[in-house]
Amino acid sequence: MITTAPHRSITACRSCGAGPLETLMAFGQSPLADRLTVPGGSDPEYRAPLTLCHCPACSLCQLRETVEPDILFHSAYPYFSSVSPALVAHFTDSAQCLIDSFSQASDVFVVEAASNDGTMLAPFQAAGHRVLGIDPAAAPVAEARRKGIPTDQVFFTAGHARHIRDRHGPADLFIANNVLAHVADVNDFVAGIAILLKDQGCAVIEVPSLMALVDDCAFDTIYHQHLLYLSLTALAPLFSRHGLVLTDAEKVWVHGGSFRLRIARHGAPSARLLDLMAEEARRDMGTRAFFDPFLQRIRTLCDETRAAVTDLANQGMRIAAYGAAAKGTTLLHMLDLPAGALRHVYDKSPWKAGKAMPGSGLVIRPASELSRDDVDAVLLLAWNFADEILSENRRFLEAGGQFLIPVPKLRHVRRPTP
Numbered sequence: 001m002i003t004t005a006p007h008r009s010i011t012a013c014r015s016c017g018a019g020p021l022e023t024l025m026a027f028g029q030s031p032l033a034d035r036l037t038v039p040g041g042s043d044p045e046y047r048a049p050l051t052l053c054h055c056p057a058c059s060l061c062q063l064r065e066t067v068e069p070d071i072l073f074h075s076a077y078p079y080f081s082s083v084s085p086a087l088v089a090h091f092t093d094s095a096q097c098l099i100d101s102f103s104q105a106s107d108v109f110v111v112e113a114a115s116n117d118g119t120m121l122a123p124f125q126a127a128g129h130r131v132l133g134i135d136p137a138a139a140p141v142a143e144a145r146r147k148g149i150p151t152d153q154v155f156f157t158a159g160h161a162r163h164i165r166d167r168h169g170p171a172d173l174f175i176a177n178n179v180l181a182h183v184a185d186v187n188d189f190v191a192g193i194a195i196l197l198k199d200q201g202c203a204v205i206e207v208p209s210l211m212a213l214v215d216d217c218a219f220d221t222i223y224h225q226h227l228l229y230l231s232l233t234a235l236a237p238l239f240s241r242h243g244l245v246l247t248d249a250e251k252v253w254v255h256g257g258s259f260r261l262r263i264a265r266h267g268a269p270s271a272r273l274l275d276l277m278a279e280e281a282r283r284d285m286g287t288r289a290f291f292d293p294f295l296q297r298i299r300t301l302c303d304e305t306r307a308a309v310t311d312l313a314n315q316g317m318r319i320a321a322y323g324a325a326a327k328g329t330t331l332l333h334m335l336d337l338p339a340g341a342l343r344h345v346y347d348k349s350p351w352k353a354g355k356a357m358p359g360s361g362l363v364i365r366p367a368s369e370l371s372r373d374d375v376d377a378v379l380l381l382a383w384n385f386a387d388e389i390l391s392e393n394r395r396f397l398e399a400g401g402q403f404l405i406p407v408p409k410l411r412h413v414r415r416p417t418p
Contacts, residue, residue: 003044005048007068014062014184022055022056026049027052027222028049031046031329031360032071032358033224033328033330034358036324037361038355049064050223051064052064052222059286060230061210061228061230063226080116081116081120084388087254090253091119092123095123102172108124108173109170110130110172111134111175115133115135118143118149118151125149130168132151134154137153138153161193173201174197174201176205178258180207181207181229183228187238190242201265202264205263206254207261208255208256209258211257212258214290214291214294216256216257218256218384221327221330231280232277233277244263246261246269247267247269248272249272249276251276259276301407302334305335305410309342318375318377319341320345320375320377321346321380321381322346322378322379322393324346328357329358331406331407342360344362345360345363345381347366367393371395380406398415
């Protein structure tokens with residue numbers, strides 16, 4: 001049963017409070033990403049409007065709608081950091097670099113917001129540091145606690161930051177990977193960082209890059225959990241408003257292109273940060289003109305991908321999808337393929353197997369079954385892990401199968417010609 005999810009629409013910017021917001025693109029009534037369903041079950045299938053907007057005053061790109069967080073990050077929330085070897089390696093390497101920076105310090109206290117299943121905190125704990133995870137989703141929190149990572153099952157807020165400081169003391173290091181973009185009250189979140197940090201402490205935050213999203217036409221990363229689409233131009237005044245300084249930004253590959261930010265109470269911007277912000281200024285990221293070519297590319301890419309899937313089907317090929325990721329929900333919604341065009345979707349997460357993707361209703365099957373199934377072609381929804389997935393499915397390609405990768409540019413991957 002399709003049900004409109006409880007939500008509210010904003011008229012003023014989530015960061016600076018200015019209004020009105022300028023609408024960039026309306027995606028219609030979109031299914032809620034990661035709200036997996038039980039095939040044949042009676043649970044409601046939630047949908048809500050999905051409208052991308054822009055604040056002319058501070059340049060923040062954001063969604064107009066806010067769906068109730070308890071519906072988005074529900075008890076069966078299926079995202080686990082540890083499922084992807086590439087993501088585990090990324091977090092492990094990041095953690096080790098930070099651990100090395102504290103090599104001369106003792107009694108280091110590390111707090112991570114949106115800590116998920118504890119993948120990032122585990123190396124800190126192994127190095128002898130005190131750690132605390134914060135995450136609202138029950139299943140990942142249970143997994144983190146099973147690993148011995150102390151974790152509070154709550155959203156990170158300014159109020160909870162005070163609670164942590166009163167109970168454990170201030171933090172030397174605050175980490176938040178791919179979460180700031182999910183926060184409706186972003187000023188409260190950043191205020192929480194300011195409350196929690198020691199005077200000489202620092203925050204290391206990874207956020208998806210708006211520039212990378214636009215350059216790669218990664219429109220499928222626009223969904224209800226992602227309320228904010230972040231540029232350095234919009235972030236610097238947000239941190240400054242709460243007595244914090246954005247001191248550095250580094251480009252990293254994760255989630256299709258992100259920034260790793262360093263924030264502190266004191267300091268000057270690095271040369272690297274200034275160069276990146278100058279690049280944003282050169283490209284007029286604070287204007288509507290920056291977005292117009294991107295919006296047209298979305299329509300073109302959807303048309304091309306839809307035509308490619310139709311062509312394969314007309315050739316009699318049996319087509320499935322791969323990667324029951326949140327981005328796949330937006331992609332399938334925008335493609336609007338006819339019923340039966342895709343047989344099912346494969347995914348490596350054991351927590352997703354047997355459920356169905358929202359909107360499309362595609363049943364999720366274990367990724368290990370791909371090489372054994374009667375499938376000729378696969379639409380890769382988790383394109384940001386293409387190298388990892390193609391490597392793991394060499395047998396399928398060698399047997400004559402092919403992958404259709406829609407983003408950032410439509411391409412077919414087949415077995416190399418001898």
